[in-house]
Amino acid sequence: MIILKSGQDLEAMRQACRVASRVLREVAAHVRPGLTTGELDAFAAARIKHYGGRSAFLGYRRYPCHICISVNDEVVHGLAGRRLLAFGDIVSLDVGVLYRGFVGDNALTVAVGGCSVEAQRLMDVTRAALHEGIARARPGNRVVDISRAIQTYVEGHGYSVVREFVGHGVGRSVHEQPEVPNFVDGKPSPKLRPGMTLAIEPMVNAGRAGVRVLSDGWTAVTEDGSLSAHFEHTVLVTENEPEILTCSEAEAGWSKP
Secondary structure, eight states, X not given: XXXXXXXXXXXXXHHHHXXXXXXXXXXXXXXXXXXXXXXXXXXXXXXXXXXXXXXXXXXXXXXXXXXXXXXTTEEEOOOOSSOBOOTTOEXXXXXXXXXXXXXXXXXXXXXXXXXXXXXXXXXXXXXXXXXXXXXXXXXXXXXXXXXXXXXXXXXXXXXXEOSSOOEEEOSSSSSEEEEEOSSOOOSOOOBOOTTOEEEEOOEXXXXXXXXXXXXXXXXXXXXXXXXXXXXXXXXXXXXXXXXETTOOHXXXXXXXX
16 A cells, blocks of 8 residues: 655654755765774764664664665675775665654765776766656656656666666655566556655666675675665655655755766
8 A cells, every 4th residue: 555645744754854864974974995884884873873763774674784785796785794895895875764753765875985987987877867767756657657767767878777676665664665666567557646755766787687685685786796886765756846855955956967
């Protein structure tokens, strides 16, 4: 069942999304060579606590970390630990915060100190694909219009969209209906209606689309060892333009390359 949010729900959800956005930006700014992913997760936990929230991921289906930290060929659900971040790595940070009963969910990929031109292009295309999808989050469209826009943009730039993981509704729970694939899957697609809140999150591989999950049961990596990038916003379908609930001031001023 798709849950439409009331005005009161949305006021609370905007607060949760603002907290999630602040934490994500603070964690991204904290990334540097020589830091372990475990230290980065601990920093994120402290910032979430500072704002009075809780991690929406810790303990969800027994996930053991506060945020998802995925490095280089890791697509999503990377586990924090002793791994040292090195100059030239790219790291995907996925932050979900439960605050006053609602979840804000967002992600981005950043370079550790700097990165190759190829890695930067992958990140730029993935981020732009997210905004291509968000632009279709309008009443009267269907979820598949979001999916098609993302897939067309990504594949038009020579990259691959991950099939195994998709976006989703979000609200009081971190995962609600509907699913929001980043590709056209041929399944019946629900109409978008005002009050729907969606986590739109393209996961894009520099090589082929295939992924596999490591023996830790969580970390998904590209099958061919290619780099992967991940960007995500929580988006509200309104009567008119989509509203990015997790949008920071920096993101508001961003334009496509």
